[in-house]
Amino acid sequence: MTMIKRGFAALAAGALSTALAMPAFAxxxxxxxxxxxxxxxxxxxxxxxxxxxxxQTDYEVVCTSQGNYDATLQNTIAAFRAGKxxxxxxxxxxxxxxxxxxxxxxxxxxxxxENGYKIDYADYFPGIARYYATSKGEMLSFPFNSSTALLYWxxxxxxxxxxxxxxxxxxxxxxxxxxxxDAGYECPMAxxxxxxxxxxxxxxxxxxxxxxxxxxxxxxxxxDARLEVNKTKFVQYVTDLKKWYDAGLxxxxxxxxxxxxxxAFASGTCxxxxxxxxxxxxxxxTHKEGMNWDVAELPVYAGTERKNSLVGGASLWxxxxxxxxxxxxxxxxxxxxxxxxTALFWSTNTGYIPVTKSGFxxxxxxxFYDKAPYKGRETAIASLTASEPTxxxxxxxxxxxxxxxxxxGTQMQAIFANKVSVQEGLDTLVKNGDAILDRFQQxxxxxxLP
Amino acid sequence: MEKRVTFSSWTIGIxxxxxxxxxxxxxxxxxxxxAVYWSLTLQQPWGGGNIWVGLDNFRSILANADYWNSxxxxxxxxxxxxxxxxxxxxxxxxxTDRQLAGxxxxxxxxxxxxxxxxxxLALAFRFILAPEAGFLSAINRMWPGIWDPGLDGADAMAxxxxxxxxxxxxxxxxxxxxxxxxxxxxxxxxxxxxGSGVIRRFWDIQFPLITPTIFFxxxxxxxxxxxxxxxxxxxxxxxxxxxxxxLMVYKIYSDGFKGxxxxxxxxxxxxxxLLIIVLTIFQFRFIERRVxxx
Numbered sequence: 048m049t050m051i052k053r054g055f056a057a058l059a060a061g062a063l064s065t066a067l068a069m070p071a072f073a074x075x076x077x078x079x080x081x082x083x084x085x086x087x088x089x090x091x092x093x094x095x096x097x098x099x100x101x102x103q104t105d106y107e108v109v110c111t112s113q114g115n116y117d118a119t120l121q122n123t124i125a126a127f128r129a130g131k132x133x134x135x136x137x138x139x140x141x142x143x144x145x146x147x148x149x150x151x152x153x154x155x156x157x158x159x160x161e162n163g164y165k166i167d168y169a170d171y172f173p174g175i176a177r178y179y180a181t182s183k184g185e186m187l188s189f190p191f192n193s194s195t196a197l198l199y200w201x202x203x204x205x206x207x208x209x210x211x212x213x214x215x216x217x218x219x220x221x222x223x224x225x226x227x228x229d230a231g232y233e234c235p236m237a238x239x240x241x242x243x244x245x246x247x248x249x250x251x252x253x254x255x256x257x258x259x260x261x262x263x264x265x266x267x268x269x270x271d272a273r274l275e276v277n278k279t280k281f282v283q284y285v286t287d288l289k290k291w292y293d294a295g296l297x298x299x300x301x302x303x304x305x306x307x308x309x310x311a312f313a314s315g316t317c318x319x320x321x322x323x324x325x326x327x328x329x330x331x332x333t334h335k336e337g338m339n340w341d342v343a344e345l346p347v348y349a350g351t352e353r354k355n356s357l358v359g360g361a362s363l364w365x366x367x368x369x370x371x372x373x374x375x376x377x378x379x380x381x382x383x384x385x386x387x388x389t390a391l392f393w394s395t396n397t398g399y400i401p402v403t404k405s406g407f408x409x410x411x412x413x414x415f416y417d418k419a420p421y422k423g424r425e426t427a428i429a430s431l432t433a434s435e436p437t438x439x440x441x442x443x444x445x446x447x448x449x450x451x452x453x454x455x456g457t458q459m460q461a462i463f464a465n466k467v468s469v470q471e472g473l474d475t476l477v478k479n480g481d482a483i484l485d486r487f488q489q490x491x492x493x494x495x496l497p
Numbered sequence: 498m499e500k501r502v503t504f505s506s507w508t509i510g511i512x513x514x515x516x517x518x519x520x521x522x523x524x525x526x527x528x529x530x531x532a533v534y535w536s537l538t539l540q541q542p543w544g545g546g547n548i549w550v551g552l553d554n555f556r557s558i559l560a561n562a563d564y565w566n567s568x569x570x571x572x573x574x575x576x577x578x579x580x581x582x583x584x585x586x587x588x589x590x591x592x593t594d595r596q597l598a599g600x601x602x603x604x605x606x607x608x609x610x611x612x613x614x615x616x617x618l619a620l621a622f623r624f625i626l627a628p629e630a631g632f633l634s635a636i637n638r639m640w641p642g643i644w645d646p647g648l649d650g651a652d653a654m655a656x657x658x659x660x661x662x663x664x665x666x667x668x669x670x671x672x673x674x675x676x677x678x679x680x681x682x683x684x685x686x687x688x689x690x691x692g693s694g695v696i697r698r699f700w701d702i703q704f705p706l707i708t709p710t711i712f713f714x715x716x717x718x719x720x721x722x723x724x725x726x727x728x729x730x731x732x733x734x735x736x737x738x739x740x741x742x743x744l745m746v747y748k749i750y751s752d753g754f755k756g757x758x759x760x761x762x763x764x765x766x767x768x769x770x771l772l773i774i775v776l777t778i779f780q781f782r783f784i785e786r787r788v789x790x791x
Contacts, residue, residue, distance in 0.1 A: 117755050124757070128544045145757065149543035241737065303734070304647045305627035450756035460738035464648045479563070486557070486758065490539045492548065 075100075075107040078373040079133035080380065083119035083361065084192070085112055091396045098392070099383045106376035108135075116142070116361065117449070123366070127151055132366045134377045137191055139361045141448035143179060144266065146364055147187060148446070148491050153365045153374070155381060156186045162378035166385060170403045174355045174431045177441035179362045181497040182267055188362040189381050190402040192393075194325040195356045195427050196251045198346065202339035204232055204318035213343035217287060220319075220346050224296035227318055237300040237308045237317035238288065240463055242449075242456035246359055247321045247345075248288075249276060249455055254357045254440040255347055255433070256280050261484075266444035269495065270488040274451070274480040277473035280348065286469045289462060299463065312340075321345060323359060324427035328398035331420045342423040344430045354440045356430040360399060391415065400427050444496060446487030451480045529770070535763035542757040554764035563740060564748070564765070568772075570654070571745045575722040578658045582665035583714055589666070590673030591699060604674065611667035615728030622660040623733050646734065650741025653734045657742055660729045661722065669714050676710035677703060708788045716780050720773055745769050 082092055089112040096110035113119040116139035126132045138146055146152060159166050168176060168186055175190045200213045208226040220236075227235040238244065253260050258279040263272035276282075291297045300311040309326050311317040313334040327342065334340060347353050363384070365377050383389060390406030391413060393399060401407045407428055410416065416425045434440070445451060454476055462472035536555070539548040558564050589607055593600045610618070625632045626646060633644045646652040680703055688698045727746045730736060736743035736751060743751075746769065753762025 120757075121754050124542050145542065149541075150545055151543045241735070299647060301647060303623065303627075305624075305630040447756055447758065450752070450758070453751065453755070456737065457740050460648060464650070464739060466739060482557075482561070483756075486539075486761070489550075490541055490548070491546075 075105055076372045076376050077107045077109055078135070078369070078376045078380075080108050080110045080135040080137075080363075081113050081119055081123060081133045082110065082137040083113055083116035083139065084137075085114055088192075088397055091393070094396075095384075095389070095393065098389075099380055102383065103379065106379055108376065108380050120145075127366065127368075130368070132368065134365060134369045134373045135380060136364050136366060137361045138188070138364050140178060140359055141443070141452065143188075143362070143442075144444050144446045144448065144487075144496065147181075147444075147496055148494055151367055152187065153367050153369075154185060154187045155189050155363070155365055158365050158374060158378050159381065162375055164378055164382045166382075170405050172358075172402060172404065172407075172428070172431055174436050174441070175358045175402050177436050178358050183497075185497070187497065188364040189385065190358070190360070191363045191384065192325075192360040192397065192399040193402045194323040194359045194399055195431050196247045196321055196345055196359070197324050197327075197342040197426055197430065198344065199312055199320045199322060199326075199330060199340060199342050201312070201315065201318040202341055204230075204235075206339075207232075213341065214346050215343075216349045217284070217346050218349050221287065221291065221296075224291060224319070225294075228294075228296050232318055234298040234300075234311065234317040236291070236297045236319040237311045238292075238297055238321070239301045239308050240299060240456060240459035241301060242452040244459075245452040245455040246323075246357075248284075248459075249281060250443060251321075251345060251356050252284055253279065253281055255345060255354050255430075256351050257354045257437055257439055259439050260443055261445055264438040265442065266446075267438070267441070267496065270446065270484075270491065272445060273484060274477040277470065277477045282469060282473060283348070285459075285462065285473065289469055292463060313338075324400060324424055325360070325398045327424055328420070342426050344426060344433070352434075354434045355432060355436055357440065357442060358431060394424075395421070398424070400424065400431070445484060446491075447483050450483045454479045454483070532763045532766055535760050536767050538760055540759040540763075542759060550760075554760050555768070558761060558764055558768070563743070566740055567743050567745050567748045570741065570743060571723060574654065574658060574661075574726065574742075574744055575719050578661045578665070578722050578726075579715065579718040581658065582662040582718060583669055583711070585662070586666045586669030586673050586714075587711075590670050590677055591703070594674060594677040607670045608667050610664050611671070613664065615664065615725065616732055618664055619660055619729045619732035622656065622663070622729075626656045626659070626733075646738075648738050650738055653738055653742050657726065657729050657733055660733060661726055664729075665718055665721065669718065672710050672714055673707065676707040680706050705789045709790055712780070712785055712788045715784065716777060719776060719780070723769065723773055745772075 080096065082089075084092055092110055092112070096108050100107050111133075113122050116137075119136065120138060120142055123132060123136045123138075132151075156166070156168070168184075171186075171190065175193050176186065177184075179188045179190055180186050198213055202211075204227055205211070205213070205223070207230050208223060210223060214220045214223050224235040238248070240248070250260065252258075253276070258281060259265060260276055261272040261274050263269045266272040288297060292299070298311075298317060300306055300308045300317065306314075306316070308317070308320045309322055309329055310333070312320040313330050315335040315338055324342070330340065344353075345356065363381060365374070365381075369377070384393075385403070387401070387403070387406040387409035390401040390403065391410050394401055394410060395415065401410055411425075415421055458467075458472040458476040461467045461475075462469055467475070537549065537551060539550050539554075541547065589603075593603045593607070624630070626644075628634060628637050628644050628646065637644050644652055646656045684702055685698055688702055693701070723744075724746055726744055727750060730742055730744055730747045731750070734742040736747050745765065749762045749765045749769065752758045752765065756762075
């Protein structure tokens, strides 16, 4: 009786182990990729993952959207503390300094080298690469979805005031907005002043005017950097925006109020906005029938020598503590994303720009930028490559930058609600922002940015 | 002979309480203890290094003007929304307690708002109160800019107060109605026969008999207005404009989760906990004296 039982058990165990062992040779190595995009964009990422899995048999990437950038970082930190982190994670631009000090990553360039991939880092647009590279130029993460801010303008409204070109200087903008107002347009220009718009209003403006946001070359040279936007050209910019707002030339549009900037522009309500090239597709799909519109580089103040604008979006970090097999898979995945053909797929479907010169050239040679819905997106590349990045325009490397952006939104709201003057508001922004930077520095005593 | 298993009352008490105690320990005492520990250190978000700083986190928070603004906003919010939610619910319950035609229908309808999840409710109110497209857009067309929760802090505060009270009117209503119904009819009928009017009967008979309920709801409403307001603030105002609606519980969330300042957020949550404890003790010490338990 027991003999028979044992025999069965042995047989069953044997069958089981062969069943497990057999596919072990063919079974691809699985690894996780967490990302922060949602909706339409998440579906594009899912397709990207399927394409990668179909392109080879050795690895399988499991892609999971975490909803948004904030949640992705929070969940990854929680997972990391519990030892269950994904192999690859998408982290937004402003999380870069936090990631660099986390000690929780494997440098992307080392990973590629160890696994035998030769990446030509000079191929990346410098404005993009330097945001994610150390001060010595090592790429710790790979740029993934990249964008920059552009001026969207309604050609019909400008035609009404006798203009056929987008304004190139802020002086022109002021005159054009006034002319449009006089021509009967209710909302010549729309802005929003929440934390997120710090990107267009403060960061992009400062870069193209070669104005610092913080000392120590925007934080690249040390954790003891402190804000200084209360004494740069930015003060004049906010003063002008506020003046135009008071004169009714600028309206505030946000989702909380019922209509965001992009909707206000696409519906023809507002004639000028500044937003990411990532919204190019949305405007193209949703604009009012028959509306003529185009994009241009963000204006500068007269007499300014234009510099490159900043990259926005996110990069891919490979986290530490995974197996060699998973690292091999992660390296193959990064290599796949780096491929110009993937760049074409990605940009066609999203509105994000290619991050390498070869990707851009490949798309140009495919006639991408001549096609109707994509025309104008090359302006983003022109803006990003307007100059060789300076010490200031290569990026912003400040700890807890999300909180600083929140402080930006708070102070802008106080300024626009006439609770404080422009100078008082910006002084408070600097004071509170410095306290945030102080705290970050205290949290990482004795550490320096790589 | 009858077989009987006997436990000492002490053992059986513990036995029954163990599952509950375990849950409370896991979900309250342990995290609360963790929060106390974190509030005394500087936590690196990714782990790996924690620096003992003693009371520095508390010092830096209490020296921060934004934090005091957040405390003031929370107190204003708690005071007005609790008052509003309790007063309206009391009036409605008193009315539906009477033999009105259709009072059963009113009861059902009035209880519903409490069943709506805060985010859904907040979304609905965001649409209703949107200055350009919402319910109040008509007055904005007459006097442009008069209703502007996106830039005017008082308007934004009013928005979240309305949304929060809306929800708690339903909750309070259930309790008030039950309290009214527990009052013996004969008392009220006798008073009516003696010739007292509706108002008189309310103040002299009904009101004293429902003071325990009023007291209970006051404690619950105040506590909830400090804690349950999170979803409404997050969706309707995100703490803005210019921090006008940055209630304590929302500031904890944004500093801790968005800002990755775990220690600062832990210190703030300790302060919030202490504040709620103090408020509750205060209510039991000074308001409960007036409660008539019958």
